[in-house]
Amino acid sequence: MTTLSSSSLSLGESPTEASIAAAANAATSAALKGGADVRAVAEQLLGWHDQAVAAVRRRLPLAQALACAPGCAHCCHLKVTVTPLEVLLLAATLRAAPAALSRIKRRVKEADKQTRGKTADQRLALGLPCPLLDSEGRCVAYDVRPLSCAGTNSFDADGCRKTLAKETTEPVAHDPVLLRAASAVAAGVTEATFASRRDGRILELVAALKIALDDPEAKSKWLRGEPVFQAAVDAEFAAAMEG
Numbered sequence: 001m002t003t004l005s006s007s008s009l010s011l012g013e014s015p016t017e018a019s020i021a022a023a024a025n026a027a028t029s030a031a032l033k034g035g036a037d038v039r040a041v042a043e044q045l046l047g048w049h050d051q052a053v054a055a056v057r058r059r060l061p062l063a064q065a066l067a068c069a070p071g072c073a074h075c076c077h078l079k080v081t082v083t084p085l086e087v088l089l090l091a092a093t094l095r096a097a098p099a100a101l102s103r104i105k106r107r108v109k110e111a112d113k114q115t116r117g118k119t120a121d122q123r124l125a126l127g128l129p130c131p132l133l134d135s136e137g138r139c140v141a142y143d144v145r146p147l148s149c150a151g152t153n154s155f156d157a158d159g160c161r162k163t164l165a166k167e168t169t170e171p172v173a174h175d176p177v178l179l180r181a182a183s184a185v186a187a188g189v190t191e192a193t194f195a196s197r198r199d200g201r202i203l204e205l206v207a208a209l210k211i212a213l214d215d216p217e218a219k220s221k222w223l224r225g226e227p228v229f230q231a232a233v234d235a236e237f238a239a240a241m242e243g
C-alpha cells in the first residue's frame with residue numbers, strides 16, 4: 001500500500017481506535033519534540049496506518065476482497081479532509097516535480113473556485129474530480145496521499161459508480177477497519193499537533209493545497225503557530241466534532 005518506510009507504532013496485541021490514536025499521538029509528539037522536520041513526520045503517517053490495519057487484521061481478517069484497484073477513482077470525487085502535516089507534505093512533494101507544478105496549481109485553483117465551502121453532499125453532487133487525479137484515474141501523489149484517501153475503500157466498485165452517478169443513495173459496502181484506522185491515526189496526529197502549539201484543525205484538501213502551493217512561506221508560518229490554513233478549515237468536520 002505504501003512505499004515510504006515508517007517507524008513503528010506501539011500498538012500492543014489488540015489495538016482499538018483509542019489505542020491507535022494514542023500511539024500516533026505519542027509517536028508524533030516524540031518526533032516533533034525531537035526536532036524532526038514536519039515533512040519527515042508526515043511521511044510516517046501512511047506507514048502507521050498500514051501497521052494499525054495489519055494489527056487489527058490479526059483479530060478481524062478482511063471479510064472479502066476489496067474492489068479498489070489502480071485507475072478506479074470514483075472516491076476521488078468526494079470531499080477529502082486532511083491534517084496540516086499532510087498538506088505540507090503534499091505541497092513539498094508537488095513542488096519537487098517542477099515540470100508538472102504549474103498545471104497542478106492551475107487545476108487546484110480551478111477546483112478550489114468550485115468547491116470552497118461545500119459540504120460533502122454538495123461536493124458529491126458536483127461530480128468534480130480531485131485536482132491530483134490524472135487523466136488515467138491515478139493519483140499523482142499516491143505515495144503521500146492523505147490518510148482519508150488511504151482509509152476510503154469499497155467492496156463494490158459498481159456501487160461507487162452508481163453513487164457518483166446519483167443512481168443510488170444506498171451506502172456502499174466497505175471495510176470499516178481501513179477507514180477507522182485512518183481516522184484514529186489522524187486523531188492522534190491532530191492531538192500532538194495542538195500540543196506542539198501549532199494549528200491542528202482539520203482542513204479541506206483543495207483549499208488547503210491552494211494555500212500551501214501559493215504561499216512559499218506557508219510551512220514556516222505554520223511552524224510559528226500562525227493560522228495560515230484558516231481559510232481552509234473544514235467547517236463541516238468542525239461542526240461534527242462539536243456536535
Ligand code: SF4
Nearest residue numbers: 076130132133139149
Ligand atoms: S489526493 Fe489522490 S487519492 Fe486522494 S482524492 Fe485526490 S487523487 Fe484521490
